[in-house]
Amino acid sequence: MLKLSKLATAVALVVAAGSVAAGEVEVLHWWTSGGEAKSVGELKKIMQAKGHTWKDFAVAGGGGDAAMTVLKSRVVAGNAPAAAQIKGPAIQEWANEGVLANLDATAKAEKWDSLLPAVVADVMKYKGNYVAAPVNVHRVNWMWANSAVLKKAGVTSTPKTWDEFFVAAEKIKKAGLIPVAHGGQNWQDFTTFEDVVLGVGGAKFYQDALVKLDQKALTSPTMSKSLETFRKIKGYTDPAAPGRDWNLATAMVIQEKAAFQFMGDWAKGEFTAAGKVPGKDYICAAAPGSSNAYTFNVDSFAMFKLKDASAQKAQADLAAAIMGTEFQEIFNLNKGSIPVRLNMSMDKFDDCAKQSSKDFVATSKSGGLVPSAAHGMAISPATEGAIKDAVSQFWNDDSITVADGVKSIAKAAMTK
Amino acid sequence: MKSVENILPKLVIAPGFILGFAFIYGFMIWNGVLSVTGSRMLPNYDTFVGLDQYVQLWQMDRWYVALTNLGIFSLLYVGGSMAIGVFLAIFLDQKVRAEGLLRTIYLYPMALSFIVTGTAWKWILNPSLGLEKLMHDLGWTSFQFDWLVQSDTAIYCVVIAGIWQSAGFAMALFLAGLRGIDDSIIKAAQIDGASLPLIYWRIILPILRPVVFSTVLVLSHLSIKSFDLVMALTNGGPGYATDVPATFMYTMSFTRGQIGLGAASATMMLATVAAIVVPYLYSELRAKPHDR
Numbered sequence A: 001m002l003k004l005s006k007l008a009t010a011v012a013l014v015v016a017a018g019s020v021a022a023g024e025v026e027v028l029h030w031w032t033s034g035g036e037a038k039s040v041g042e043l044k045k046i047m048q049a050k051g052h053t054w055k056d057f058a059v060a061g062g063g064g065d066a067a068m069t070v071l072k073s074r075v076v077a078g079n080a081p082a083a084a085q086i087k088g089p090a091i092q093e094w095a096n097e098g099v100l101a102n103l104d105a106t107a108k109a110e111k112w113d114s115l116l117p118a119v120v121a122d123v124m125k126y127k128g129n130y131v132a133a134p135v136n137v138h139r140v141n142w143m144w145a146n147s148a149v150l151k152k153a154g155v156t157s158t159p160k161t162w163d164e165f166f167v168a169a170e171k172i173k174k175a176g177l178i179p180v181a182h183g184g185q186n187w188q189d190f191t192t193f194e195d196v197v198l199g200v201g202g203a204k205f206y207q208d209a210l211v212k213l214d215q216k217a218l219t220s221p222t223m224s225k226s227l228e229t230f231r232k233i234k235g236y237t238d239p240a241a242p243g244r245d246w247n248l249a250t251a252m253v254i255q256e257k258a259a260f261q262f263m264g265d266w267a268k269g270e271f272t273a274a275g276k277v278p279g280k281d282y283i284c285a286a287a288p289g290s291s292n293a294y295t296f297n298v299d300s301f302a303m304f305k306l307k308d309a310s311a312q313k314a315q316a317d318l319a320a321a322i323m324g325t326e327f328q329e330i331f332n333l334n335k336g337s338i339p340v341r342l343n344m345s346m347d348k349f350d351d352c353a354k355q356s357s358k359d360f361v362a363t364s365k366s367g368g369l370v371p372s373a374a375h376g377m378a379i380s381p382a383t384e385g386a387i388k389d390a391v392s393q394f395w396n397d398d399s400i401t402v403a404d405g406v407k408s409i410a411k412a413a414m415t416k
Numbered sequence B: 001m002k003s004v005e006n007i008l009p010k011l012v013i014a015p016g017f018i019l020g021f022a023f024i025y026g027f028m029i030w031n032g033v034l035s036v037t038g039s040r041m042l043p044n045y046d047t048f049v050g051l052d053q054y055v056q057l058w059q060m061d062r063w064y065v066a067l068t069n070l071g072i073f074s075l076l077y078v079g080g081s082m083a084i085g086v087f088l089a090i091f092l093d094q095k096v097r098a099e100g101l102l103r104t105i106y107l108y109p110m111a112l113s114f115i116v117t118g119t120a121w122k123w124i125l126n127p128s129l130g131l132e133k134l135m136h137d138l139g140w141t142s143f144q145f146d147w148l149v150q151s152d153t154a155i156y157c158v159v160i161a162g163i164w165q166s167a168g169f170a171m172a173l174f175l176a177g178l179r180g181i182d183d184s185i186i187k188a189a190q191i192d193g194a195s196l197p198l199i200y201w202r203i204i205l206p207i208l209r210p211v212v213f214s215t216v217l218v219l220s221h222l223s224i225k226s227f228d229l230v231m232a233l234t235n236g237g238p239g240y241a242t243d244v245p246a247t248f249m250y251t252m253s254f255t256r257g258q259i260g261l262g263a264a265s266a267t268m269m270l271a272t273v274a275a276i277v278v279p280y281l282y283s284e285l286r287a288k289p290h291d292r
Helices: A002-016 A034-049 A062-076 A089-096 A104-109 A118-124 A147-153 A162-174 A186-211 A221-234 A246-254 A267-273 A309-323 A325-335 A351-366 A381-396 A402-412 B002-034 B052-058 B061-092 B099-111 B114-125 B131-137 B154-179 B183-191 B196-207 B209-225 B228-233 B245-255 B259-291
Strands: A024-029 A053-058 A083-085 A132-139 A142-146 A178-180 A258-262 A282-286 A294-303 A369-371
Touching (some): A024 A062, A083 A309, A089 A118, A118 A132, A118 A369, A132 A325, A142 A246, A147 A282, A162 A178, A162 A186, A162 A221, A162 A258, A186 A258, A186 A294, A186 A381, A246 A258, A294 A351, A351 A369, B061 B099, B061 B154, B061 B245, B099 B154, B114 B228, B154 B228, B183 B196, B209 B245, B245 B259
Parallel strands (some): A294 A369
Antiparallel strands (some): A083 A294
16 A cells, blocks of 8 residues: 555656656665764755655665675676665776766756866766765864863963974873874774874875875885884873774863864764864864865765666766755765855854864865765775775784885885 | 386485585585686676686685684694593593583583684683773772784684583583493403503503594584684684684685685685595495495
């Protein structure tokens, strides 16, 4: 009966909308936590309003590892969902397998080329054709700080450079508090490392070293200096960091146990959930030395090739809806990220998001907008994994010299 | 009618045999095939790369770390579990009171999943939550036990948790073996004036040889397959310091998009297990007709 009534509504909507055929979209994602699930619910509503059926295919856990395993088995079995949450160069790897659909028609009708910064659009394209629709932008090079802790330790201004940072960290340590809340998982080590490279070498160097994987940049003195700075930060973390989840590290900052954390803007969700106000209870600032740069982490949905015509229509509508203003606003308000569309009104967003949006637009023009290497936006998963290993090994093993660290990272960057 | 009787057992066995063959040996062969292809995200049979994946595998520092860890873990885990198991079994065999209760207590860890063991020990060994904090809170502030967070000692934490889990299992096997020994042999030795340790060392343990073999076999293949314990306890960290071949293979195949490389490492693991199991099965099967 339920199916019949659904069919009836679908038929009614088809009649209302003229010749538009209603189809089913099956969407694979791992947004299962409270705020995220609510955001996905909005997309579902938009699609249903257009007369399509939404089939949720949520696989919880592990930053998508579990979901990817399920997706692979579905694709191998020739039963791909309409869309799946895939991001960064992994989009190209999937497209390379010849299983992704071409979204150029939708992209052209919706003018995606003028709405997206070129660096972001490139990630969504395979051989010049759009194969994925971007959802949001996370800024990765954030430094979160607890105002009360800084005040207690006598730190009057937020550090702008790494030298200032270490002065502040020393004061906090003397005050008996933990200067840096760190979660010792390899991706978190890499996130911090990425911030350091950006702060020490600037956007141009970052681009050469961690995006183009230029051996000259990777073995340069700037890299040695980055590794020295990186190791120095470790001295200001607590011994229980290894294996700690990022949100537990954020909780340390919220509970006034620690002063700083280097983490992307998903950390803001934790502050918000704890009832903290940006600017008053906590500070969001660009990681030291990187205020005129922006490492982005863009979530996106890659669209798979479908045979059924009505399903293809539904898929195109999904792609258009994802980039639509309505979804971009609601979704990002819930998730703590910012819209990927350039000309959106930011009135409803908080101060950190406004700052993020301002910097996103500014850096997209100045060239400071770079993809985050630690979050699967810059390099292929295999290479990223190898570098992540090398960075994490250097962080955890104090007996590795800076020279050896540089060598092993440069070697890892050659992984194909 | 005679022919049906002849065929029936074969017919009944056949489905199980076919399924077993397809899902055990079939997948082994499939894995072997994958390891000589250039598969990345998805299996891809068009690109034959020969032994390239193996070459790449043996050039990776991380693979050597995984192998070294496997060596350390296997030796200490099997040796430690058996040593503790033997002692517990010998002590329990002294007709102690409440033996049933004690046996249950020692055997109980085996009833837990490695995931539970790993998670519990992760808390116990964490310097700011577990043992170290407890000692500090009790006033012993110089106490230090931070093995779990140091790259070079973290693997020993995995060993500790593993032994805790499996020592009771070894004990149960040994206890069963001890109970199966004829009392008269021991009585005869006692009449000859042999001391108790000597009796154990020269008579009882040699009789337990088959039990030792099966215990080693079971524990060593458990140690090669150790995946859940490492995942729950350290997740391969700090860095990749506690990586073992099983976690290495999982990471490469499913999160790094290097299925070919992962398949190559899985083949190496299979070879390791085969190196232990095949000689054992061979000796077992060859000994059988002799016994009859």
